[in-house]
Amino acid sequence: MQRYSIFSLARNALTGHKNWQQVWRSPSPKKEYDVVIIGGGGHGLGAAWYLARDHGITNVAVVEKGWLGGGNTGRNTMTVRSNFLREASVPFHEKSLDLYHELAKDLNYNLMVSERGMITFIQSSAVNRVQMQMANTMHIYGAKYRMMGLDEVRRRVPIFDPPDDMRLPIHGAIHQPRASMVRHDAVAWGFARAADARGVDILQQTEVTGIARENGGVTGVQTNRGFIKAKKVAMAVAGHGSVVADMAGIRLPIVTQPLQAWVSEPIKPVLNEIIVIRSYHGTYLMQSDKGEIVIGQGADPYPSYAQRGTIPIIEDATAAVLEVFPSFERLKLLRHWAGMLDMTFDGSPIISKTDVKGFYVDVAGSGGFKTTPAAAKTFAHLIANDEPHVLTGELGLDRFHSGRLVPEGGVSANH
Amino acid sequence: MLLIPCPFCGEREEDEFVFGGDAKRERPTDPTSTSTEQWVDYVYNSNNTKGESLEWWWHAQGCTKWFRITRNTVTHAITPESDR
Incomplete structure (x- = not known):
């Protein structure tokens, strides 16, 4: 792998940028792999890299029906945070934040981690109570989450200007300083480049059409480029979890729902923090590095595979943003899109073995970008050892059998 | 925006x-x-159909009628149940 640095940049600038190497290979599929990972997004590519680096398993293929990061890795709003409610969730999401902060160095790839901090407005005593409970759980695991008065909100966010007669007045806020924005494409590309350098085959435009099984275990995957034998098959798809798991005869506790986002035209920097207006359906906004105001809300209220969303959500969330930030009124909207969430029954991820031996599933639940590195690392551990990582012991499919759920639906369904 | 055919209101x-x-x-x-496995499947697992799906809808802000439609979860095309 050609290492990137200020020196390689200078050297290549002086030689007319003609000597950059290709970032990853495009090999033909081998007949057999130890592990085939379905899904070339952040989770799948990351799991491949951790398998190679931490577990010495390099005879691995990542099969992707489209292009790398072209699914929901490229459709989220790039926010990473760990403000969650349950003891099974907070350390997992904290680990993800830790890994995001060190990955750029490990991957030798700039992920453009921008530690903005997240301010969540408190507009009711119910929200206040939940946020305090979250703060207490988070403090146990060393995650900083603190109350913030309106004076400090005004100091940090000068453009904050809600009307006096606001329907649900803002009484204060709560702040996670370490919440960040991360360049989402770079996460897929960085993992892909580093995994490829360790011998992982990345097979783009390779669609899995069937999962072969014998005697209760997987034997390989049928693809549009032929049959590929595999000792283990790991599914890391988002938005099509039920469809792929069905090929292995597994039913999952998920519903596929669109999660929309839209951005304004770019403007000069006015908003450093990520803002969440929870009482208006979890509306959130932030300013991207390019200057666009990015707006989103919770998931659409009915299942869909359409990769586009419903209009009332756009109207609702934009109205919420304009009530708190009336000065954005004249901004023009530039783009709108929807990603797909494989929303789990309890809102938490599933990283699990299944009843089919050698078939593993990683379902992001409520939006998997923030969990990418932790999910990839723990998923690789599970694939390599056939036992869950200590961080995901309570995130297996067996929780739906025991009834020991990890309910995060109310605090997770956005970004 | 979906236009949903309520059997009462149109x-x-x-x-x-x-x-x-x-x-x-x-x-x-x-x-x-009923075994535990069957209950778990009923309570938690979903068909999560990609394509034509028979669904319940409730006209909560209108006549409050519950009714069924077939909706394609990829194209969002809707067929009222009475047309089938």
């Missing part, structure tokens, strides 16, 4: 309605002979 915009779930989901009829 086509109305989607924000008058509440999605009521998969209409093909069937509660086990006899609790005494």
Whole structure:
């Protein structure tokens, strides 16, 4: 792998940028792999890299029906945070934040981690109570989450200007300083480049059409480029979890729902923090590095595979943003899109073995970008050892059998 | 914006309605002979159909009628149940 640095940049600038190497290979599929990972997004590519680096398993293929990061890795709003409610969730999401902060160095790839901090407005005593409970759980695991008065909100966010007669007045806020924005494409590309350098085959435009099984275990995957034998098959798809798991005869506790986002035209920097207006359906906004105001809300209220969303959500969330930030009124909207969430029954991820031996599933639940590195690392551990990582012991499919759920639906369904 | 055909009020915009779930989901009829696995499958697992899906909808902001439609979860094309 050609290492990137200020020196390689200078050297290549002086030689007319003609000597950059290709970032990853495009090999033909081998007949057999130890592990085939379905899904070339952040989770799948990351799991491949951790398998190679931490577990010495390099005879691995990542099969992707489209292009790398072209699914929901490229459709989220790039926010990473760990403000969650349950003891099974907070350390997992904290680990993800830790890994995001060190990955750029490990991957030798700039992920453009921008530690903005997240301010969540408190507009009711119910929200206040939940946020305090979250703060207490988070403090146990060393995650900083603190109350913030309106004076400090005004100091940090000068453009904050809600009307006096606001329907649900803002009484204060709560702040996670370490919440960040991360360049989402770079996460897929960085993992892909580093995994490829360790011998992982990345097979783009390779669609899995069937999962072969014998005697209760997987034997390989049928693809549009032929049959590929595999000792283990790991599914890391988002938005099509039920469809792929069905090929292995597994039913999952998920519903596929669109999660929309839209951005304004770019403007000069006015908003450093990520803002969440929870009482208006979890509306959130932030300013991207390019200057666009990015707006989103919770998931659409009915299942869909359409990769586009419903209009009332756009109207609702934009109205919420304009009530708190009336000065954005004249901004023009530039783009709108929807990603797909494989929303789990309890809102938490599933990283699990299944009843089919050698078939593993990683379902992001409520939006998997923030969990990418932790999910990839723990998923690789599970694939390599056939036992869950200590961080995901309570995130297996067996929780739906025991009834020991990890309910995060109310605090997770956005970004 | 979906235009949903309420059998009583006719086509109305989607924000008058509440999605009521998969209409093909069937509660086990006899609790005494239903295994834990069957209950788990009924309570948690979903068909999550890609394509034509028979669904319950509730006209909460209108006549409050519960009714079923077939909706394609990829194209969002809707067929009222009476047309089938």
